[in-house]
Amino acid sequence: MNKNFVMVCLGLEPLSRGRACFRSALKRCAGACCGKESHDDHALRLRQSLERLRVVCWPWKGAVALKEQHPEMTQYHIIQNWLWLGAVNSLEEATMLIRTPAGFDHDGYKILCKPLLSGNYEITELDPANDQRAS
Numbered sequence: 862m863n864k865n866f867v868m869v870c871l872g873l874e875p876l877s878r879g880r881a882c883f884r885s886a887l888k889r890c891a892g893a894c895c896g897k898e899s900h901d902d903h904a905l906r907l908r909q910s911l912e913r914l915r916v917v918c919w920p921w922k923g924a925v926a927l928k929e930q931h932p933e934m935t936q937y938h939i940i941q942n943w944l945w946l947g948a949v950n951s952l953e954e955a956t957m958l959i960r961t962p963a964g965f966d967h968d969g970y971k972i973l974c975k976p977l978l979s980g981n982y983e984i985t986e987l988d989p990a991n992d993q994r995a996s
Contacts, residue, residue: 917974919943921986924959926952927976928983939987940977943970955987 881895893903924941929948939946939958944966946958976982 916970917978920978921984924955924987925977926955926985926987928985930983937985940973943973945969945973952985952987959987 881892881897882890884890885892885895885897891898891903891906893900919942924939924946926937926939926949929936929938934950936948936950937952937955938948939955941959942965946960949955949958977984
């Protein structure tokens with residue numbers, strides 16, 4: 862994305878009539894600010910840049926349990942809004958971990974997105990009505 866174009870569009874950097882922006886002089890601007898690049902081309906580059914940063918919205922209503930099973934053990938990883946809340950040995954224990962995440966954890970998102978959306982693991986949606994803390 863052309864930062865200067867945004868700066869100019871927001872009025873944070875003034876442009877002199879007929880002159881390119883300061884970043885253009887430094888060869889760091891594709892020229893949308895002065896007509897060397899069309900606004901459509903700039904918008905396309907912007908969308909392509911933002912696409913790389915896209916985050917998948919949490920596809921479930923609430924927390925889920927991702928089942929990890931091995932011959933010697935089974936664990937359920939409790940996850941809500943891309944935040945790993947902990948691991949338990951049974952689904953009955955899962956409600957003890959359900960809570961509202963404090964914020965978005967980008968690192969957690971990058972780690973959890975693939976296994977949750979791959980279809981390779983059993984996912985169980987947890988019912989917040991079964992939250993034993995409320996009793």
